[in-house]
Amino acid sequence: MSFRYELVQQRGRTRRGRIHTPHGIIETPEFLPVGTQATVKALTPPQLRECGVQGLLANTYHLYLRPGSELVEKMGGLHRFMQWPGPIMTDSGGFQAFSLGAGREHGVGKIGGVFPGSNAKKPRGAVLPNMVKISEEGVRFRSHLDGSSHLLTPESSIRIQEELGADMILAFDECTSPLADKAYTENSLERTHRWALRCLEARRDTPQALYGILQGGAYPDLRQRTLDFMVPLPWQGFAVGGSLGKTKEEMHQVLDWTVPGLPDDKPRHLLGIGEFEDLFEGVARGIDTFDCVIPTRFARNGHVFVKPGTPGRSPRGTWNLLNARFRDLDQPIQSDCACYACQNFSLAYLRHLHKADEILAYTLGSMHNLHFLLTLMGDMRQALEEDRFETFRQSFFAPAS
Amino acid sequence: MSFRYELVQQRGRTRRGRIHTPHGIIETPEFLPVGTQATVKALTPPQLRECGVQGLLANTYHLYLRPGSELVEKMGGLHRFMQWPGPIMTDSGGFQAFSLGAGREHGVGKIGGVFPGSNAKKPRGAVLPNMVKISEEGVRFRSHLDGSSHLLTPESSIRIQEELGADMILAFDECTSPLADKAYTENSLERTHRWALRCLEARRDTPQALYGILQGGAYPDLRQRTLDFMVPLPWQGFAVGGSLGKTKEEMHQVLDWTVPGLPDDKPRHLLGIGEFEDLFEGVARGIDTFDCVIPTRFARNGHVFVKPGTPGRSPRGTWNLLNARFRDLDQPIQSDCACYACQNFSLAYLRHLHKADEILAYTLGSMHNLHFLLTLMGDMRQALEEDRFETFRQSFFAPAS
Numbered sequence: 001m002s003f004r005y006e007l008v009q010q011r012g013r014t015r016r017g018r019i020h021t022p023h024g025i026i027e028t029p030e031f032l033p034v035g036t037q038a039t040v041k042a043l044t045p046p047q048l049r050e051c052g053v054q055g056l057l058a059n060t061y062h063l064y065l066r067p068g069s070e071l072v073e074k075m076g077g078l079h080r081f082m083q084w085p086g087p088i089m090t091d092s093g094g095f096q097a098f099s100l101g102a103g104r105e106h107g108v109g110k111i112g113g114v115f116p117g118s119n120a121k122k123p124r125g126a127v128l129p130n131m132v133k134i135s136e137e138g139v140r141f142r143s144h145l146d147g148s149s150h151l152l153t154p155e156s157s158i159r160i161q162e163e164l165g166a167d168m169i170l171a172f173d174e175c176t177s178p179l180a181d182k183a184y185t186e187n188s189l190e191r192t193h194r195w196a197l198r199c200l201e202a203r204r205d206t207p208q209a210l211y212g213i214l215q216g217g218a219y220p221d222l223r224q225r226t227l228d229f230m231v232p233l234p235w236q237g238f239a240v241g242g243s244l245g246k247t248k249e250e251m252h253q254v255l256d257w258t259v260p261g262l263p264d265d266k267p268r269h270l271l272g273i274g275e276f277e278d279l280f281e282g283v284a285r286g287i288d289t290f291d292c293v294i295p296t297r298f299a300r301n302g303h304v305f306v307k308p309g310t311p312g313r314s315p316r317g318t319w320n321l322l323n324a325r326f327r328d329l330d331q332p333i334q335s336d337c338a339c340y341a342c343q344n345f346s347l348a349y350l351r352h353l354h355k356a357d358e359i360l361a362y363t364l365g366s367m368h369n370l371h372f373l374l375t376l377m378g379d380m381r382q383a384l385e386e387d388r389f390e391t392f393r394q395s396f397f398a399p400a401s
Numbered sequence: 402m403s404f405r406y407e408l409v410q411q412r413g414r415t416r417r418g419r420i421h422t423p424h425g426i427i428e429t430p431e432f433l434p435v436g437t438q439a440t441v442k443a444l445t446p447p448q449l450r451e452c453g454v455q456g457l458l459a460n461t462y463h464l465y466l467r468p469g470s471e472l473v474e475k476m477g478g479l480h481r482f483m484q485w486p487g488p489i490m491t492d493s494g495g496f497q498a499f500s501l502g503a504g505r506e507h508g509v510g511k512i513g514g515v516f517p518g519s520n521a522k523k524p525r526g527a528v529l530p531n532m533v534k535i536s537e538e539g540v541r542f543r544s545h546l547d548g549s550s551h552l553l554t555p556e557s558s559i560r561i562q563e564e565l566g567a568d569m570i571l572a573f574d575e576c577t578s579p580l581a582d583k584a585y586t587e588n589s590l591e592r593t594h595r596w597a598l599r600c601l602e603a604r605r606d607t608p609q610a611l612y613g614i615l616q617g618g619a620y621p622d623l624r625q626r627t628l629d630f631m632v633p634l635p636w637q638g639f640a641v642g643g644s645l646g647k648t649k650e651e652m653h654q655v656l657d658w659t660v661p662g663l664p665d666d667k668p669r670h671l672l673g674i675g676e677f678e679d680l681f682e683g684v685a686r687g688i689d690t691f692d693c694v695i696p697t698r699f700a701r702n703g704h705v706f707v708k709p710g711t712p713g714r715s716p717r718g719t720w721n722l723l724n725a726r727f728r729d730l731d732q733p734i735q736s737d738c739a740c741y742a743c744q745n746f747s748l749a750y751l752r753h754l755h756k757a758d759e760i761l762a763y764t765l766g767s768m769h770n771l772h773f774l775l776t777l778m779g780d781m782r783q784a785l786e787e788d789r790f791e792t793f794r795q796s797f798f799a800p801a802s
Binding site: 037038039041042043044045062066067071074075076081082083327328330340344345346348349351352353355356358359360362363364 | 438439440442443444445446463467468472475476477482483484728729731741745746747749750752753754756757759760761763764765
């Protein structure tokens with residue numbers, strides 16, 4: 001099956017769609033969990049299916065460094081290598097090259113954080129940032145694994161992603177810091193545009209869909225400029241990336257400036273975003289797919305999603321399983337949750353597994369968090385179909401009665 | 402269903418049997434994987450079933466310290482707590498109190514190693530061994546988790562095991578060192594006998610089967626003495642424990658001295674043993690069940706079982722997945738293995754997961770190793786039924802043709 005986006009229904013700026021890929025369909029809007037190193041951490045492919053996963057995102061930077069994209073290609077591509085039969089997206093590798101490449105400060109993020117070109121203070125003890133070098137050619141960085149030097153260019157990013165063989169691949173871009181000034185952001189945007197043309201030129205005739213990435217920081221005129229430049233180009237989809245501002249409000253504003261300018265017949269991905277509020281805000285603004293490490297990373301830290309209004313819920317929407325009050329609770333995380341963890345195990349057991357650093361804790365927590373988030377996305381799709389998205393959003397965030 | 406051992410067939414010293422427990426049947430001879438902290442590491446209960454697991458062993462010492470046996474009882478017992486519906490055995494906690502209790506040297510084992518009463522040199526830097534104190538009353542030790550002081554007695558071990566609620570529980574004993582001299586071993590044996598009587602006295606009216614433990618080190622007269630004392634007592638089964646000698650040959654000798662003196666109508670467990678050769682030697686001598694951490698621990702270290710005669714097989718029967726020669730091998734660990742890992746994943750992928758320290762590596766390796774070992778036990782049972790156990794043993798260890 002060749003790649004195409006099917007617009008099932010459009011109401012205002014919201015849309016309910018269907019992404020057809022060579023490896024099956026993604027009903028949208030949908031969340032794609034992250035399988036950084038060709039595995040969604042702690043879960044088998046059948047467990048991913050059980051959680052309701054339709055598609056996932058793998059990281060080009062990590063897989064290029066280890067095990068190497070030529071190896072993955074030799075093994076028949078990512079789908080066969082990791083035995084995930086459904087749709088896969090890969091990112092361009094740029095974001096991780098900037099943020100993980102040796103010499104970069106840690107703690108960077110899509111919102112806030114410290115980045116090349118930023119005017120923020122360098123943290124104490126950080127290695128010189130000039131170990132990541134951006135030039136017209138591409139990005140030279142050192143591997144976070146062994147310090148070896150690598151050059152990632154638009155051409156090599158496309159080639160690596162073709163070797164990995166995902167269904168959806170992303171153009172190579174620079175993801176600027178939310179703290180970068182306008183001059184830096186503008187220069188970077190122009191280079192990202194030149195890189196975009198090189199990506200289109202470099203791509204070979206594969207069944208892969210190539211998404212263009214829209215940068216421009218939190219500057220409305222730059223966001224408009226990138227729309228003017230990118231939309232006419234022959235992308236199969238678009239990803240909203242890069243600096244999404246310093247706050248959630250700025251991120252929503254970036255979406256307001258960007259998404260309305262995108263064509264109806266191509267899918268839109270929002271990179272690296274996965275908190276509840278942001279998913280709702282993205283869907284309300286016409287985003288089709290999201291990816292984020294949050295559900296699985298939270299789970300490994302003992303944080304599991306609970307509904308808004310649940311007593312003791314953290315600002316990030318979770319319970320901390322290590323909390324002493326769960327010690328002898330003979331009930332699941334959520335009694336009305338259909339996930340494998342909630343159908344079988346008590347909070348007391350989950351807490352015990354976390355206290356004892358048992359691997360099963362990570363598996364069960366990840367299953368709950370993915371199931372929770374993907375059920376939410378399914379509920380959003382149904383609400384869109386039934387023209388009650390805003391009501392659903394309000395009820396989701398309403399305090400428990 | 403109440404506990405009983407069904408002798409299906411006896412030939413020479415070998416036997417094919419069936420242990421009926423309140424939580425189902427164990428076809429014997431069989432291997433029980435270890436779920437130390439109420440979880441067989443990295444596997445869900447359905448995955449255990451998929452590997453062919455019939456029953457498992459959990460550790461009283463660990464569960465007493467964390468999460469606490471009262472808590473497990475409050476949660477409905479181990480079966481419900483960990484959602485393992487099949488038979489469970491717990492050990493007495495003694496072995497771990499001696500070997501893990503703060504102040505003990507590390508590196509102890511059922512064969513060889515360093516133990517209380519041993520005349521071996523104390524390793525450099527070891528804490529004073531008198532932090533584990535054995536008295537007539539029981540064993541006082543410090544928790545390896547927080548250094549807190551605990552007293553384990555025959556009465557408390559039985560009470561803890563009743564709270565945990567396993568189907569098969571073990572009498573409290575001292576597991577002497579293979580290096581202990583005869584005087585120490587003899588004194589310890591006499592105390593273990595007095596403890597045995599206290600265990601029988603302490604047990605309440607539960608559906609649990611209480612196994613007596615046969616100690617006596619590598620001394621034939623002590624092994625005979627313990628048979629004379631223990632066999633007439635009202636145990637539902639027997640475990641051969643403690644020092645099994647300094648070498649594998651001494652262990653087999655201990656079995657030769659012990660097993661023939663046991664009654665035909667009660668099951669026999671061999672504690673903490675799980676290497677291929679030892680499983681065959683045990684089955685040949687009439688052992689019904691075994692337990693050992695080897696298959697799951699090996700898997701987490703990247704070592705997976707392969708058949709004897711497989712090129713590059715280590716003396717312990719494994720391949721090391723981290724080996725560079727697996728880097729680009731697009732074939733499973735064993736093409737004729739029916740386990741989930743071999744049915745789906747290449748050696749190249751398994752090696753990648755291990756190199757990347759991915760949790761899925763531990764899950765897949767554990768599935769393979771358990772499936773491998775339990776298939777072997779099933780093949781042994783079939784060979785026993787078809788009166789070709791010795792032929793099967795020889796063919797198993799024969800070089801690949």
